[in-house]
Amino acid sequence: MSAIIERANGQTHGKVPKVGRPRANPRQLERPPEEEILVEAARLFTSKGFSATSTREIAEAAGLRQPSLFHYYPKKERILETLLRRVAEWTLDFAEQLDRVDAPASAKLYRLLYFDVHSACASPHPVHAILLLPEARPPAFPAYWVSDRRLTELLRDLVARAISEGDLRATDVALTARSLRSLAASTATWATDCEGRSPEAIAGHVVGKELRALLEDPDRLDSLRQQALALKI
Amino acid sequence: MSAIIERANGQTHGKVPKVGRPRANPRQLERPPEEEILVEAARLFTSKGFSATSTREIAEAAGLRQPSLFHYYPKKERILETLLRRVAEWTLDFAEQLDRVDAPASAKLYRLLYFDVHSACASPHPVHAILLLPEARPPAFPAYWVSDRRLTELLRDLVARAISEGDLRATDVALTARSLRSLAASTATWATDCEGRSPEAIAGHVVGKELRALLEDPDRLDSLRQQALALKI
């Protein structure tokens, strides 16, 4: 999870505040407070839900008193908004890098799905599950849903191109894209139950199943997988 | 949705109360109040979330004042508990009938998945999405999770038998069962976005994709589908 949430802040460590009144419960900080808040909020939102998580719980988990939270996020909703943005950017950034690579659409499709599902499984807490919170549904957080639509369209284009390149079977492209888009979030909801399986194993299984179903020649799955994972991003 | 929620109450219509103080806002009732409450609660829980839905909203939607709700459900949680039980029973009952039919495991697997996903898509509101509410996660509602485990084990057995019968490819059976179990709920989250597609089309697409991926011979999908839908339940 941390990786996804912190992506935009690789360099910001050490930004731990020196000025300001000391905390009531001092502790060693590894991240700036606004990042600590995001990490704890993500954990609480996915396990208890957005509305069922109080700002007090988030604050105490981040080592602060409840009103101090509002110094960093002026509304509770802004925390969820920030998390949604980070999750969307995490995948969108990868998708944009992938776009610049020259490779068959089927390989790119595999690689993008694998990246998305693997991220969802590898997070210690299933951050991607925040995408399924009823409180995050449209029309709330329109900026997130713009990114989501972009990603769905990207998947649709990859599927359509892979079909015209002869690698995938003809199928309902829009429906396929919509269901592929939900793959990472839905895998995140159960991946933590599967003890003993690595994120790589789960993502490989899930994405492999999708592509085997879509491939014109299912026996090509193994070579497609190798080709996809060999792409230099 | 109504079908799933009301399954246990086919005969109970007309149980509209004649005794008791009249309502402040009288209206024509089609269902007994406890059923009206379930239908409205299901709609509100899936669209706004459990904690974000107040007992006042549910009550007013059902034509009652807020405290009157507690005549039927002594705690707000009991409403969600009842919904979870109905959704679980809906699929479990079908699975038990299916169990008594003599047919190849692959056909039964297709039929069970189709039933589950089709129910999820056919509901005017995605009731199955309540299974994804963070508030419904274990360890809350242990009775529901017992049913859920039963269903996952049933899927696992069907997959294992279909493999030993030679219809499905060898694969990680537990992982496959777990991901198949999440199919209906996850489809419910996006099926309503797909205007112009019938529940049959969506369920056929989604379940077809799963089975094509699992089949030893993908070309057998069409005949498997016919065989599955022809089963007399």
Place this chain on the structure above:
DNA sequence: ATTATCTATAGATCTATAGATAATGC
């Protein structure tokens, strides 16, 4: 002077209970 925090609290909920009330049933 600026900043990050604190304490105190206003104001708006929200769930659940207590007890009254207005029907039907016997």
Place this chain on the structure above:
DNA sequence: ATTATCTATAGATCTATAGATAATGC
């Protein structure tokens, strides 16, 4: 007498604001 509803409200939240305070920085 029983029942389903109502009104009124207690008690426990919860979000967000106001304003004080205890550090560092200049």
